[in-house]
Amino acid sequence: MTSSARSLAVGVLLFAAVGAVAGVGAGATGAQVADEPTDNGSLWARTYFTSARDEWDQRIYGVTRTDDGLLLVGTGRNDLFGDEVVAYAAETTRDGRGTWGRPYMHAATHTRALHDGLKLDDGRYVFAGTTNAPSMTGVGQYLLFDNTGDIHTWRYARGHGAFYDVLLLNATRVVAVGSERIWAVETARGDGGRTWTHTPLSEVTLRAGTRAEDSILVAGTQERNDGRTTGYVAELGPDGDRRWRRTVGGQSVRLQAITTVGDDIVVGGTDGQGGWLARLAADGDTLWTRRPFPDGGRVDAVASGPDGTVLAAGETGNGTGVVAQFGAGGRTVWRGRHGAEINGLLPVRNGTTVAVGARSDGGHLDAYATRIDFRPPAAAITVGTDRAEVGNTTVRLRANGSTDNFGVARYHWDTDGDGRTDHTTEEPILRYVPAETGTIRPRVTVGDASGRTDTATATTAIDVTDTTPPTAVFPRPSSGVVAAGEPTILSATGSRDNGVIRAYRWDFDGDGKPETTTDNAAVVHTFDGRNRTYEVGLTVVDGAGQRDTTSRLIETRRNDPPELALSVDHVASELYDDGYEARLVADVTNTVGNATVRWRLPNGTILTGRAISFEFQELGSTVEASLTDECGGSDYEVMELTRAAEGKTVNRNAGDLPTTEREETGASIESERTATAGPGLGAVAGALALLLVALLLARD
Structure with a gap:
């Protein structure tokens, strides 16, 4: 089999096998694009090839624009050749949804990554990347595909390093920028033949290139005699002749990205301490430099932002992707976190930029792209x-x-x-x-x-x-009278205003002078006198200072502990095989306020009320009852259910429990005090609870 035939067969096999695993295929719709939550500033964010194995790391290194959308290039993995790293390319719509995608690894040259690509006017594609054949480690490669995404021809060169950027000079000529050489290629010839070659200084390693109006700009790193490095920038004419070259930055600077912003040049990389960014004049003189990311990291991509701003992207020192926008003098305008790393930027339209790289997903990396909006809205009112x-x-x-x-x-x-x-x-x-x-x-x-x-x-x-005064409303306490010596909640929740009531002023002794002012409609007060009548005044004040006053008579009584007595209204005849019905009545004595009776039936059911009816299984069962008033006073009794003869009513009261504190289990009604049945601390707790409820209701 010839080399061309073998390569074609390998390409087809990879297209069918790896493309099926990665979920892509030339000409197939849908490149297995997975929607992801948008990042800071993102209009959309998507991951690619997510159907591949979870342990596969995949990245996008470059992005360029096509007539209908975007062209993405990067690297992934393929298990057909022993789980080797392979290159891939994909084309998407403008919103990042895939139209076709395919992995690529040439059998002879073992292509590992595509760093850049572009689509020609005739529908063909040119890519630049890196191979890793056993005898040619780190060799650069540029490729020409036909308009279906299949390989048309390819070229590679021993010892010329990686190719990182492909720049369009005109309709038939492209320039491939490599680490050691810059080649101009006539695409119309179809064989990738070079028209000119530019070789930089031997101590220079190029890493990026971009088009200016009538020239080519390249950036990289220059090794110094002392073993340190500095940034390197050069301008070439369209025929490959160098117009000027500059070293930029101090020691340890390494440049990895270059672009133009207006008439200026922007470069980015690292300086030994983290990311490094510089803006240069058209002749290469430095205008300003800065470290763009506060936590170190590196700059892998730069681009022109809206309104003459500079965009820089890469990876922070803590391992997350970052994109930042800088204004005059390098001032930070905006910064957002995106994915795990950002390797490329492409300004598109309406002040937006597409950023590509990788996103962490459970211990591995997914190829990732997002569209970021750098132009904020303008508010008017x-x-x-x-x-x-x-x-x-x-x-x-x-x-x-x-x-x-x-x-x-x-x-x-x-x-x-x-x-x-x-x-x-x-x-x-x-x-x-x-x-x-x-x-x-x-x-x-x-x-x-x-x-x-x-x-x-x-x-x-x-x-x-505000010209409308408020209306003060002071309702009568629900129990009619209040307990002397106990905390009492007074409420003015019915008060109203066309705006907001700002103050509630309370006069508890009727002398016309408020003793308490609150900003809510409820207050707690203790009336000390027994069997007395108090005139309590309320004044409400709105936000304009307008007020209204009302008053109410409050009667007090001594708060004796409540008493509970139980009686059996009846125990009915047997309803079924072994079931009975009973009706019990609680006789309550309570001096002040409301009181609640709570029953616990033989089967554990809890009921409330002065009279209850229920069914039970066996004679001799017991019913517990507890009585609690609104001040916390309580009483407790238990009754045994018996029947002297069928059809007859039997009344039996077991009486009070011994005068000891009873600690009930979780299955009992609750812990009760039966020794004194007085209010004690329970009164305060009950009042505070009622106050909390009233406050919440007032706020509502």
Whole structure:
């Protein structure tokens, strides 16, 4: 078999086998793109080839634009050749959804990675990458595919290192930038023949290239005589002649990325302590340098951002992908975390950029791409009036002057200007009724689909007034009278205002002077006098200082402990084989407030009420009953269920328990105090619990 035939067979076999494993195939729709949650600033984020083995690491190294979408290139793994690393390429729509994808490993040259690629006008593809044949480790390779993604021809060179970038000079000529050589190739010839070659200095290793208006810019690393390194930048004409070269940065600088921003040049890499970024003039002179990431890392890609900003991407010192935007003088404008590493950037349209790299997924890496929006929305707000009445005037706020390159997604309204969001809408108009007085300037924060935000404050202030006084409402306590010497909850929850009630002033002794002022509608007070009548006054004050006053007579009584006595209304005849019915009645004596009877039946069921009916299985069963008043006082009794003869009613009261503290188990009703049956600490706890409930109700 000839070399060409063998290579074609291997390509077809890989296409069928590896493509099936990786979920891609030339010309097939859907490149196994998996939707993932978007990262910071992302419009979309996707992973690729996720159907491959979990332990396979896969990366995207480069991304270029096509007429219809994106061309992605990178590396993955293939078990057909002993689980070897193989190159792959995929083409997607503009939103990152795959149209075709295929792995590639030439049988002779063992292609390991594709670093860059482009699609020609005639539909063919040119790729640059790295091979790893046993006799040619680290050899660069550039490839020409036909318009179905199958290999048309290929070229490789011994000892010329990797090829990292492919640059389009014109319709028929491309330039492949390698670590040791730069080759210009005539694509129309179909055999990849070189038209010119440029070789840099022997101590220079190139790592990146980009097109300028009428030239080629390359960047890399230059070894110094002392063993240290510095950055290297050069400009070539379209015929390969060098126009100028510069060393940039201090010792240990290594450049890995280059681009143009306006008339300037931007380079990135490392400087021995972390990521390193520089902006150069058109002649290579340094304008500014900086370390772009606060936790070290490295810069693997640079690009031109919107409005003349600089974009840099790579990996942080703690192993996460990062993309950052820099303005004048290298000032940080924005920074976001994306995946595990970012290897390439491609500005597209509307202030957005596609970033590619890898994303961690359970111990391995998935090939990953995301589209990031670097242009935040611009907020604007107008008000429909400069005067309003609390509770009576509807104010209209408009934010339809706000703009975004992809449209505003959410409007967060701060109607009183206190910095907190009061309403969130998807529409740019809000109508609301002010609840507080004052001179306010409403604000709106608009957010776009990527999570970027902007805030605007109304230039017209609204003077909110209140001419309607509040109404004080002080209901009678639910029990009619209150217990002397016990904490009592007084509530004014029925009070109302067209805005907000700011203060509740309580006069407990009727002298016209409030003893307590609260900002909620409930208060706890203890009336010490027994068998007395108090006139309690309530004054409510709204946000405008307007007030209303009311009062109520409160009667007090001595709070004697409640008493409980049980009686059997009847025990019915046998209902079925071994079942009976009983009706029990609790006789309650309680001086002040409400009291609750709680029963525990023989089968463990809990019931409440003064009278209960139930079924039970055996005579001789016992029923427990506990009585608790609202001040915490309690009593407890137990009764045995018997029947002297069928059809007759038997009454039996087992009486009080011995005067000892009874500790019930989890199956009992609860722990009861039967010695004194007084309020004790239970009264305070009960009052505090009731106060908490009242406060919650008041806030509602």
